[in-house]
Amino acid sequence: MTRRRLPALRAGLSPQRRLAGMLTGLVVLLLLTMVLAQLREVLDLPSQMLLYLLAVVVVALVGGLVPALAAAAAAAALLAYYFIAPDSFAVGGLNDVVALVVFVLVAGVVSSAVGLAARRTREAETHATANAASREELSMLAEEQAALRRVATLVARGMPPAEVFAAVAEEIGHVLATDGTVIVRLDPDGAATLVAGTGAYADVMPVGSRWNLEPPLALAGALRTGRPARLDDIGQAPGAYGDAIRGLRIRSGVAVPIVVEGRLWGAIAIGAKGERFPADTEQRMAGFTELIGTAIANADSRAQLTASRARIVAAADDARRRIERDLHDGTQQRLIALGLELRLTQAMVPAELPKLQTQIGRITHELTEATEELREMARGIHPAILSTGGLGPALRTLARRAAIPVELDIRTGTRWADPIEVAAYYVVSEALTNTTRHARASHAHVTVEQHDALLHLTIRDDGTGGADPARGSGLIGLRDRVQALGGSIEVNSRPSEGTAIVVELPLQPDR
Ligand SMILES: Nc1ncnc2c1ncn2[C@@H]1O[C@H](COP(=O)(O)OP(=O)(O)O)[C@@H](O)[C@H]1O
Ligand SMILES: [Mg+2]
Structure with missing residues (x-):
């Protein structure tokens, strides 16, 4: 102040x-x-x-x-x-x-x-x-605090950094009465990419444009030293950036670095047609750069968390797929072969040993049942049909085997990345199991469709309603799986109104 x-x-x-x-x-x-x-x-x-x-x-x-x-x-x-x-x-x-x-x-x-x-x-x-x-000073302080609070709210709500950048540029423009504000990111090659701009700047320097900044520009100073810098007379400032701001009749500027977890990330620069900014300008901008730093750090750690959850889920799915294949190609095949050999052995038993024949017949029957059980278990670990045929055939199998009638409405025939198909399969599988086990429903309805870059799944039943993720582990498991892919899940289940589970999965990992 x-x-x-x-x-x-x-x-x-x-x-x-x-x-x-x-x-x-x-x-x-x-x-x-x-x-x-x-x-x-x-x-x-x-x-x-x-x-x-x-x-x-x-x-x-x-x-x-x-x-x-x-x-x-x-x-x-x-x-x-x-x-x-x-x-x-x-x-x-x-x-x-x-x-x-x-x-x-x-x-x-x-x-x-x-x-x-x-x-x-x-x-x-x-x-x-x-x-x-002091009244004037107080009202300035109040205005600045209100602006900082608005930005802090955006940061706390986890808004995407692009939105925080735009908001900060606008707020600084008002609070410091600038003729233009820009926020830039420092690229590895030393150039700067514009991530937000206001006022006159926005037209000449669009978001995404790249600039080579040279001293004595304030921005160049801040990006080179990691400390605030100012230039009171743009004068002969070199380069395209110098030309651009001269074209806007900007005369003086102040730039303050943005630091993210101890690393120089970029800078905010303000410009004015007038002579020079007051001495406390850098200090007043610092509150905003700190909030931007926090927003970027938050977004980074959120992205890292999502990526690591997705990796964990994918690794678990991989392991299940491997176990299923080993069971199918190894153990199951050996048991089937063993069954055939037993049948041959049974045929070779002399007629005067009927007890032995019956005994071998019983063992063969047990073996066949055990093999069938093993097949079911393998399917529970990972449905092989998902890898071979994709989501549509896998869901049709699920629907056929369900204990109540299931209406399937699959409005797309595309195949998606493994994690998406596996997640979609488990969502429908768990929802139908719940319907059978808890809902006392007469039937269920499943919709699968794609809008833009989102896969939408809806599973509805006409049962008792009252599904509560806190009372079991199935729905919570689904939420973890869906969120690991950056998706969303909603359980609508008011008592006596049936249950609807609505899931959205982003088809591109980074929307
Ligand atoms: N479709 C449904 N209709 C009625 N109640 C349900 C439905 N799905 C789930 N519930 C209720 O919500 C609880 C939590 O479900 P879930 O997380 O799948 O756990 P679990 O199935 O292992 O009990 C269930 O115990 C059940 O009481
Ligand atoms: Mg369940």
Whole structure:
């Protein structure tokens, strides 16, 4: 904030005013004495004294107490010399002495009263000026705080950095009354990419444009040193950027670096057509650059978190796929072969050993059942049909095997990346299992469609409703899986209104 010096509140009158008082006293007393000398016969002593008193008051008004006291003393001397005992300082009688003493006392009291009043007036004026200044300062501070709060809210809500950049550029523009604001990112090759711009800048320097910045531009300074920099006269500033801002008639600029987790990330620069920004500008911009730094750091760690969740889910899916293949190609095949051999062995058993025949028949039957069970288990670990046929055939198998009628509405035949298909499959599988187990529904309806870069899944049933992720592990597992892909899941399940699960999966990892 601007720190203005407040004027000293108990200021007396200035030396100039005192000097003016002295001069006034000299002139007024001189004139008055000349006039009264002419009227000596007409006016009596009290009237003369009153006129001198008036002169002293005038002097007090102009120059305050000190000149007024001097004037009072001079007036007493003049009265004694010219009017009491003409042409001498001798004083006639007690009456005259009392009159003179009273005159000096009254003049002193009146002067100090007048001087005090003058000082009070001046103090009140000084107060008023100081109040107006601090009121202005307060309202500026309040405006700045409100702007920072708005930006902080965006940051806290996890808005995409691009939105935070645009908001900061706008807010700084207002708070610091700039003619243009830009935010740039420092690229590895040392050039700067514009990520937000306002005012006149926005037209000439679109978001995404790249600039090579050279000293003495303030932006170049901030990006080179990692410290705030300013340039009060753009003058001959070189390069395309220099030309661009000269074209906008910008004359002065200030740039402040943006630091993200200790690393120089970019900078904010403001420009004005006027001469130079106030000295505290860099400090006022720092609050905004800190918020931008936080927004970028947050977005970075969110992206890293999502990526690592996706990696964990993908690794788990990979392992399941491998186990399923090993079971299918290895164990299952060996069990089937074993079953065939047993049947051959059974055929070779002599007819006179019927018990042995029955025994081998029973073992063969058990073996077939065990093999079938193993196939089911393998399917639960990972449905092979998903890898071979894709989402459509896999969902059709699910629907066919469900215990209640399932209406399938698949409005796309495309194949998607493995993680998407696997996630979609598990969502439908868990939802249908829940419907069968908890809903007492008469049927279920599944929709799969693609809009823009999103895969939409809806699974509805007409059952009891009241699904609550907090009461089990299935729905929570689905949410983890969907969020790991950057998607969203919504469970609408009011009691007695059935259940609808709506899932959106982004088809491009980085929307
Ligand atoms: N389609 C549904 N209709 C009615 N209730 C449901 C439905 N799906 C889930 N629920 C309720 O929500 C709870 C949580 O479901 P879920 O997370 O899948 O756990 P789980 O199925 O292992 O119990 C279930 O225990 C059940 O009470
Ligand atoms: Mg469940």
